[in-house]
Amino acid sequence: MAYKDILAPVLTLGEDEAALVAAGEIAALFGARAVALIVAVHLSSDFADTPHTLSDVLADIAAGSRSEAAREREKVVAWLEGAPHDFEVRDVRVEGAVEQGEAEAHARVADLVVIARADAHKRARRMLVERTLFNAGRPLLLVPAAPVRQRRWKRFVIGWNGKAEAMRAVSAALPLLKQADETIIATIDAQPSAHGEAPGRDLAAHLARHDVKVELRNLDGLGRDVQQVLIQEAVTADADALVLGAYGHSRTQEMLFGGVTRALLAAAPLPVFLCH
Incomplete structure (x- = not known):
């Protein structure tokens, strides 16, 4: 693909x-x-x-x-x-x-x-x-919009919470992830749940089978907002883009973004790859 x-x-x-x-x-x-x-x-x-x-x-x-x-x-x-x-x-x-x-x-x-x-x-x-x-x-x-800069598109961070929107974003980004040098799956304060005993491990194995060079990191939120943790991880990793699901709901014919999505859209200093 x-x-x-x-x-x-x-x-x-x-x-x-x-x-x-x-x-x-x-x-x-x-x-x-x-x-x-x-x-x-x-x-x-x-x-x-x-x-x-x-x-x-x-x-x-x-x-x-x-x-x-x-x-x-x-x-x-x-x-x-x-x-x-x-x-x-x-x-x-x-x-x-x-x-x-x-x-x-x-x-x-x-x-x-x-x-x-x-x-x-x-x-x-x-x-x-x-x-x-x-x-x-x-x-x-x-x-x-600023600064205008060139990117190699070789390093990505996935904000992973196990939801369908996040998986659709990962699937849509797969062509980029397969040619990347590094892909970090970032979970935040992850606990065993319906998404698995080790959240993110199944996704890491799935991406590895697609020949994605992947690393799983469970980040300590330390009481910070999710978007702050994800942005810091992406910036620290010098990522070319942050990949995550876009969450929203309809009200009177208008789509309203969820809180984390809205905050990332407003504040992320790097490209954000989104899919709903």
Whole structure:
């Protein structure tokens, strides 16, 4: 099994370059097709970061190919033309992407979706993440927007609690784990339970049979929040990504993330590989 299609939604080059770099690197590892889905946010959009006066909106519409969204697209395309890995370019308006199901339609036929965690267009990004994980049901790599850096994708930490979502994340990440130099299974304050007498041992044996170079570590939480323990372990291990299940539930047609997932999405200083 290998990744063959990598999708990277892009709203602005400044905020999404890190995601494009990661998508290109992973595509290169597997000889995969990389797709940049350019999401246009016009000044008139409800998804624009700041409200604009009517005169500004009308002037932007009249600018046509020189509108703010068009100029942002030009910057993204120019970057892609100089990127080490080739990208296919697709275009969508933000309303179509997040309100009419177009982004999740693209995501459904991708092996992995890579999105930047950034402050710009936060509402649209949150909806893209939710649509990818919960509607399209695809694995997501959430990459910090800064700093933009290269990664070898050779070291991973799995946050393991024995739940179905965690196993789905591990299975979705398996192509990356198989080519890695080191994979750490991290359990926190683990006790014998329905997940086994030695939590994580069965997963370690399963991954070893897939030729994953794996190590099991039971971490002492010392009363800290789960996300703090996992982040510290990942940073100490110099991991390229943290792999874990995404937990959420529905309320009035909106997916709400569980506490640990939400905290990791907000604070992790390294990429987080998620699957629901």
